[in-house]
Amino acid sequence: MTDTVVLKPRPGRNRRPVWEEKPTPVGQGLKAVLLTALVLSVLFPLWVILVTSLSSRETLAEAGGIVVIPRGIDTSAYETIFAGGAVTRALWISTLVTVIGTAVALTVTVLAAYGLSRPGSLGYRWLLAYFLLPFLIYPPLVPKYLVVTGLGLKDTIWALILPPAISVFNLVVVRGFFQGIPSELLDSARIDGASDFRALTRIVLPLARAVIAVVGLFYAVSYWNVWFDALLFIDSNDKYPIQRVLQSYLLAGQAPHTSGGVSGISMPPTEAIKMAVVILTVAPIVAVYPFIQRHFVKGVLIGAVKG
Structure with a gap:
């Protein structure tokens, strides 16, 4: 009676299909840059809106109406x-x-x-x-x-x-x-x-x-x-x-x-x-x-x- 050997994947090893190539450092770097740019393109407008809503009249006048860097918190609008x-x-x-x-x-x-x-x-x-x-x-x-x-x-x-x-x-x-x-x-x-x-x-x-x-x-x-x-x-x-x-x-x-x-x-x-x-x-x-x-x-x- 022969014993059946079952090969188990090593713990912590990435399971990747055989047809998928191993990612290169350049490809991973480009993905990180693109994902970071995508996240910033979504978060930056929300940040500007939030900071502007919490800005005082003087801060809005100095910034020209849109505030990027907060200068104090004013909750009077809310x-x-x-x-x-x-x-x-x-x-x-x-x-x-x-x-x-x-x-x-x-x-x-x-x-x-x-x-x-x-x-x-x-x-x-x-x-x-x-x-x-x-x-x-x-x-x-x-x-x-x-x-x-x-x-x-x-x-x-x-x-x-x-x-x-x-x-x-x-x-x-x-x-x-x-x-x-x-x-x-x-x-x-x-x-x-x-x-x-x-x-x-x-x-x-x-x-x-x-x-x-x-x-x-x-x-x-x-x-x-x-x-x-x-x-x-x-x-x-x-x-x-x-x-x-x-x-x-x-x-x-x-x-x-x-x-x-x-x-x-x-x-x-x-x-x-x-x-x-x-x-x-x-x-x-x-x-x-x-x-x-x-x-x-x-x-x-x-x-x-x-x-």
């Missing part, structure tokens, strides 16, 4: 914003739209993807073609406006939630993941008496945590960044989301409206307030992303490779 007014109200509206919209979009996407991933479901091919049609023909803007207005959703937050409630790309990604689940697993659940809804909630969704987290992040970012729909459908200033307020401040040149007894003499510079609004707009997504990052690549690839 104090003015949180004292009340349009920005605080817009943050609340954006948070409400993001939370409700993400919940609605995930529910619709998961249900539609699960139904379209089962070949024996009713109208499987026709519904799949219907959902994939926007990939070829983008829906025009005028019919969308007429539908939203005809349903009585104009000037309500539902005009920001319902129209983008399902993304075909996200639907395809989730459907691809559901198709990869072995049919024998679902058949065994049906033999045990589980309905389709119970199989979805007890078997499929626990296996799809990664892809659901990534798709939820996509929807959350989309709802948080909504401004064009607000420009079309929202007329009342007290229903503006934060992106619409930011657009009016930066592009339309409107002055920030605040409340809380801030006098004209103690008002911080307009540039500092604008940059503070930008920071408040970006901060929630930056804060949430690290918790989703570990699922990001895995969730997208698992759903996309088999779609």
